[in-house]
Amino acid sequence: MLLANELSPMAGETFACNLLGEDLTHAAKSSQVSGQLKTKWLSSKFGRHELAKRLQENPQDYPPLGTQFGDLDEDGTDLKGALVVGNVRQLNAWLNEPSNRKALEEIRHGFGSGNIDLVSGGPPCQSFSMAGSRQYTHSRNDLPWEFAKFVQLTRPKFALLENVTGILRPFQVDGSEVFAWVEVAKAFARIGIEGGDDAGDARGGYVPLCLHVNAKFAGVAQNRTRFIMLSFRRDVFDILLGKMIGRDRELLLSSVEFFEKARAGKPIRRDDLPLYDAAKTRNLLDGTFLAGLSTPARPPTTMDAIDDLREHGLAQSEYVQGINTLLGPQALPPKTVTLGTEVANHVLRKHGLAVQARFRVYQVLSKFGKKSPIAAAVYKLLRGSAHELDEESWKQLSSSSYFIPAQGSFHQFKNKIFFEEFLTGLQTKKSSQQALLPDEPAPAAVSIPDDVCHYHMSLGGLRTLTVREMARIQSFPDNYVFRSKATTGGEKRKYEVPQYTQVGNAVPPILGHALGQIVQGLLKQYHQSLGQTEDSSFLHAA
Numbered sequence: 001m002l003l004a005n006e007l008s009p010m011a012g013e014t015f016a017c018n019l020l021g022e023d024l025t026h027a028a029k030s031s032q033v034s035g036q037l038k039t040k041w042l043s044s045k046f047g048r049h050e051l052a053k054r055l056q057e058n059p060q061d062y063p064p065l066g067t068q069f070g071d072l073d074e075d076g077t078d079l080k081g082a083l084v085v086g087n088v089r090q091l092n093a094w095l096n097e098p099s100n101r102k103a104l105e106e107i108r109h110g111f112g113s114g115n116i117d118l119v120s121g122g123p124p125c126q127s128f129s130m131a132g133s134r135q136y137t138h139s140r141n142d143l144p145w146e147f148a149k150f151v152q153l154t155r156p157k158f159a160l161l162e163n164v165t166g167i168l169r170p171f172q173v174d175g176s177e178v179f180a181w182v183e184v185a186k187a188f189a190r191i192g193i194e195g196g197d198d199a200g201d202a203r204g205g206y207v208p209l210c211l212h213v214n215a216k217f218a219g220v221a222q223n224r225t226r227f228i229m230l231s232f233r234r235d236v237f238d239i240l241l242g243k244m245i246g247r248d249r250e251l252l253l254s255s256v257e258f259f260e261k262a263r264a265g266k267p268i269r270r271d272d273l274p275l276y277d278a279a280k281t282r283n284l285l286d287g288t289f290l291a292g293l294s295t296p297a298r299p300p301t302t303m304d305a306i307d308d309l310r311e312h313g314l315a316q317s318e319y320v321q322g323i324n325t326l327l328g329p330q331a332l333p334p335k336t337v338t339l340g341t342e343v344a345n346h347v348l349r350k351h352g353l354a355v356q357a358r359f360r361v362y363q364v365l366s367k368f369g370k371k372s373p374i375a376a377a378v379y380k381l382l383r384g385s386a387h388e389l390d391e392e393s394w395k396q397l398s399s400s401s402y403f404i405p406a407q408g409s410f411h412q413f414k415n416k417i418f419f420e421e422f423l424t425g426l427q428t429k430k431s432s433q434q435a436l437l438p439d440e441p442a443p444a445a446v447s448i449p450d451d452v453c454h455y456h457m458s459l460g461g462l463r464t465l466t467v468r469e470m471a472r473i474q475s476f477p478d479n480y481v482f483r484s485k486a487t488t489g490g491e492k493r494k495y496e497v498p499q500y501t502q503v504g505n506a507v508p509p510i511l512g513h514a515l516g517q518i519v520q521g522l523l524k525q526y527h528q529s530l531g532q533t534e535d536s537s538f539l540h541a542a
Helices: 009-020 024-029 088-096 098-108 139-154 180-189 200-204 234-243 246-253 256-264 302-309 318-330 353-366 373-382 391-397 416-424 467-474 490-494 499-505 509-529
Strands: 003-006 039-041 082-085 118-121 158-164 171-173 176-178 206-214 225-233 275-277 401-404 409-412
Touching: 003 009, 009 024, 009 039, 009 082, 009 499, 088 098, 088 139, 098 139, 118 139, 139 158, 139 180, 158 180, 158 509, 180 206, 180 225, 180 256, 200 225, 200 234, 206 234, 206 246, 206 256, 225 234, 225 509, 234 246, 234 509, 302 318, 302 467, 318 509, 353 373, 353 401, 373 391, 373 416, 391 416, 467 499
Parallel strands: 003 082, 039 082, 118 158, 206 275
Antiparallel strands: 158 225, 171 176, 206 225, 401 409
16 A cells, blocks of 8 residues: 545544554554654644544544644655545645645655556545435535546556445436436546646546446445446556457447547537446356456355354354455554454444334344335334234234343234234334345445344344444454444534444445456556557557
């Protein structure tokens, strides 16, 4: 890693702990100051000796550049392998300042190791998400464009952008449909047109390849769909196109017409840019350089991911052993972070008896399916919109046992009226809660842990998931330690990024590894071809 950027100090603390080997909480209590750390603040209200306050700072209130405190040096020598905590808009502005030109050049040249191979990022996506505000003009929605600005500044061979599936849904703007993902791809294609003299190798723009993938097909125990845009710097694209044959070549060529139109400033339609939907068509990418996003084995299940955490002595699945073996060596928490014999971040959540009873109802409903008529009938009682069950639903539900708060134990109802009264007494306004299915991949993790409960029928299973269980589902190895507080609430949800949110917002590491392997394969082909391929335009090669 040459350089990283993270907006939230809470998420930054976890990154620093695992990938830089820095315990910022310990450093805040010791004589070590932030200037001696690889973790640097771009702009803060607090000085280097106030690290504890920095770790709790609201990232929405970072001061303007140069007005208070910052750790970055103009020559950039301290940025190699660093994490910059701060706003990417401000980071772009800082890199654009003439006084910081040397730092920008250091980054562009990989701190002496040559040109940058890859810039990857996942700009915040709340306003693109179907669960979010869906406001096209929301200020957060300009972050993919800021990512494009950073790519132009740093000139990597490849740029990788990840976002939620919601970015694929059209926005209604002034009576017309606007596809944000197409507009983002256009921005990458047009890199270097404005301010192009300083864009160097990036002056020719980036050719985008757009994908819709499901993490479960890359080997993650989660049904998590994502938009991925892999962009090729034009000169790199030229060389790779001269190397590739068959379906690989077809994949690259498919974006050429869009790229030409975008560079020429011509009108762009949605159909001008192909979207390869590997989330719906399982074998779409088989036999191509993208095959790692569609593994042939069955997707791992929720039980594969977390069953051994239910009690001591249960064996770990091949899935857990695999992520610990493959990804565990990449996590390097410092010695001040004691892992011990217990799995980190596995603190069981506590709930009231009525909540536990409701979770048991969800477990029973899971075997019928959340959208089944039986589940619909029960949810009406739980929401207070009905007071009776139909006879068929009662017949199907009466064979299961339920947790009775007054008794603190499980009980099977023999009387329909008593069962209806029991359900009515568990009324809730929550409409998205469900129990996990043990034999299927988990639903996509979210930043709030209240939407799913455990699948196991026992007193220990009537709860939501721990941070570690969610991390296992996301494919984090057990030695990856999540820092800061576990969860938050109220107004602080607008800016705090506690452990559950860190897990829910993350790209699953196994998916990230698959994407990294793809880029490594492309880089290998690129370097093999450098001395063999003429530096001709891909338009001619096409």
